[in-house]
Amino acid sequence: MTADIRTTASTVPRRRAAAPARSPKSRPRRGRWGVHIFLTAVSLAFIAPLLLAVYASLRPYEETAQHGYLSWPKRLSLDYYRRAYTESGMGKYFTNTLLIAVPAVIVTLFLASFVAFAVSRLKLRGGIILLMFFTAGNLLPQQVIVTPLYVLFNKIPLPWWMSDSLTMYDSYWAVIIVNIGFQMGFCVFVLANFMRTLPQEILEAAIVDGAGVWIQFWRITLPLCRPALAALATLEFTWIYNDFLWALIFISNPDKLPITSSLNNLRGQFFTDYNLLAAGSVLVALPTILVFLLLQRHFIAGLTLGSTKG
Secondary structure (H helix, E strand, O other), rough: HHOOOHHHHHHOOOOOOOOOOHHHHHHOOOHHHHHHHHHHHEEEEEEHHHHHHHHHHHHHHHHHHOOOOOOOOOOOOOOOHHHHHHHHHHHHHHHHHHHHHHHHHHHHHHHHHHHHHHHHOOOOOOOHHHHHHHHHHHHOOOOHHHHHHHHHHHHHEEEOOOOOOOOOOOOOHHHHHHHHHHHHHHHHHHHHHHHOOOOOHHHHHHHOOOOOOHHHHHHHHHOHHHHHHHHHHHHHHHHHHHOOHHHHHOOHHHHHOOHHEEEEEEEEEEOOOHHHHHHHHHHHHHOOOOHHHHHHHHHHHHOOOOOOOO
């Protein structure tokens, strides 16, 4: 009997111990490696020109002319930044740009929020058509209305304390109004879609408590739109700050031109020091980088809102 049990036990295959189950987190996700590599390559492609400009601005022109821009540096200095700021008169142009960009951004967001609230939160007849009208304004090429606006601004009178030329032409008002008109449609489109994601119960509760339309907009809806407003403020400031077309057309006084025109002062008639020009370009880009860093948290919140539920 004992021999039979041993024979049977020897013929039955032994069960292997079950391997511990691997958690989903420990499994390699091969698909993400490709995504990370692709995003890294795209990021480097976008940031490479900026890094090259910073690298060139720290080197003397004679060194890069002899050894090339991708050679190892022998001497690095900030002398080009000092020269770019003083030789181009950049401080005056910075002030001119702020006088144009800051009012244009504030007025654009203020007016766009009114229209977006009326279209998305109020039961406005023809609201969708109105939204399509503002959105279609972004499809109009800017060059089409350059000549009509030039003639119109020369005929609109302004008092002496608003314009030295006594007309809309050759004043900051012309550039501000044009930027407001062209940026309004995009802001209305973004804010209207953002306001539609807000819970309707909030306004219904406010209406029950006796809140009027102004209270619904100013004290309830607008504070909830802070991420979207911050994201739009960052984009709008960058676009208006970098604008060169409208200022070149509607401003004839060189002392009123924005910062983008100051780079032209660094170009010589017969010779251009591109390292000096690179330093000036980096200085011009610093305010937009500063605005992004100040509004970074709200900017990212505005971009990612609605990506997750709950």
